[in-house]
Amino acid sequence: MANLTEERVLDALRTVEDPDLHRDLVTLGMIKDLRLDDGGAVSLRVVLTTPACPMKGKIQADVEAALRKIGVERMNVVMDAEVRRAPMGGEVAGPTAARMPGVKSVIAVASGKGGVGKSTVAVNLAVSLAKLGAKVGILDADIYGPSLPIMLGLKDSRPSVNADEAIMPLERYGLRVMSMGFMLKEDQAVVWRGPMLGKALQQFVEDVDWGELDYVVIDMPPGTGDVQLSLAQLLPVAGTVVVTTPQDVAFADVRRAMKMMEMTKTPVLGLVENMSGFICGNCQAVHQIFGESRIDAHAAKAGLDVLAKIPLDSVTAVAADHGEPIVVAAPESAPAQAYKALAQKVAQAVAVRTHAAEPKMGKLKAFFSSKVPG
Numbered sequence: 001m002a003n004l005t006e007e008r009v010l011d012a013l014r015t016v017e018d019p020d021l022h023r024d025l026v027t028l029g030m031i032k033d034l035r036l037d038d039g040g041a042v043s044l045r046v047v048l049t050t051p052a053c054p055m056k057g058k059i060q061a062d063v064e065a066a067l068r069k070i071g072v073e074r075m076n077v078v079m080d081a082e083v084r085r086a087p088m089g090g091e092v093a094g095p096t097a098a099r100m101p102g103v104k105s106v107i108a109v110a111s112g113k114g115g116v117g118k119s120t121v122a123v124n125l126a127v128s129l130a131k132l133g134a135k136v137g138i139l140d141a142d143i144y145g146p147s148l149p150i151m152l153g154l155k156d157s158r159p160s161v162n163a164d165e166a167i168m169p170l171e172r173y174g175l176r177v178m179s180m181g182f183m184l185k186e187d188q189a190v191v192w193r194g195p196m197l198g199k200a201l202q203q204f205v206e207d208v209d210w211g212e213l214d215y216v217v218i219d220m221p222p223g224t225g226d227v228q229l230s231l232a233q234l235l236p237v238a239g240t241v242v243v244t245t246p247q248d249v250a251f252a253d254v255r256r257a258m259k260m261m262e263m264t265k266t267p268v269l270g271l272v273e274n275m276s277g278f279i280c281g282n283c284q285a286v287h288q289i290f291g292e293s294r295i296d297a298h299a300a301k302a303g304l305d306v307l308a309k310i311p312l313d314s315v316t317a318v319a320a321d322h323g324e325p326i327v328v329a330a331p332e333s334a335p336a337q338a339y340k341a342l343a344q345k346v347a348q349a350v351a352v353r354t355h356a357a358e359p360k361m362g363k364l365k366a367f368f369s370s371k372v373p374g
Helices: 006-013 056-069 094-098 118-131 194-206 226-234 248-263 295-302 316-321 334-357 363-369
Strands: 031-036 042-048 075-081 103-111 136-140 170-172 175-179 213-219 239-244 268-279 306-312
Touching: 006 031, 006 056, 042 056, 056 075, 103 118, 103 248, 103 334, 118 136, 118 175, 118 213, 118 239, 118 268, 118 316, 118 334, 194 226, 239 248, 239 334, 248 268, 248 295, 268 295, 268 334, 295 306, 306 334
Parallel strands: 042 075, 103 213, 103 239, 136 175, 136 213, 239 268, 268 306
Antiparallel strands: 031 042, 170 175
């Protein structure tokens, strides 16, 4: 095709928008390694903002359709991803933002009260992000009641220390994992006052070699106490996922948790309703054992999104007790599929928020970036 030029290809790709960011791929700098050969074949990489992008298939189809419109018949469109560093949230300022220098986004999973399955949500969210291709860590910030060692099959495991005297996180299911549970005997209790909790959390942040990660998911303790305040001062949190159950009394505690996040300037990505109906193992019918949910009305009143409604089944808890998250033990189950969708929505929300905080890229910069490898 004698009349096919790089500029014409880029003009065609300017008609393709990222469905979440509502700007074209060229202006966003997502087109990389553009190459044309003498026979008219086109190759390029589309670098999305997260490997967990739920719109990946649509974007690829739109790119290929745009190329076909200008007569390109042979093409190699490679879908790639690069998570961008999230903006600061919470009270973090100055050098404290570099406490996890290799981590691009910190996602907290919180609840207003215990017993809502927050740790289950945190673990399955983290594993789902890893299964979607992201580099993920998980930090168990529930110092008094660490549950990740059991839920991830790392009971009785101990972390090591590297040559630089940094603590090396354990690895499981594609995650880098750190928990106070690795430092305790099975029947040992943590009897500490608030300042000690904050110091322990600081060590897990500063003295652990987390490496290069797209996301670190933090399993927060329930409530609105010292650890929540310490985290807001220690780390730039990209956003918080708040977990509740269908009862109105559970959502009353959620309001208190969200008020604290507002006070510490920690953004809330949305709500997760856990145990949202029980799926019968025999007939697959859904039973509202906690009563009819009103989370949509509660969320609308609070101006928040409902990120997921995770059903309760007979497998999730048993699998977790054996060290297998449901997304590993039964990946095709309804809860596992709900967690996959949750991971995509969380990654999507972080990417949108990150993009909104970035300075806009000019057309000239976007044009040249499309020709620079990587």
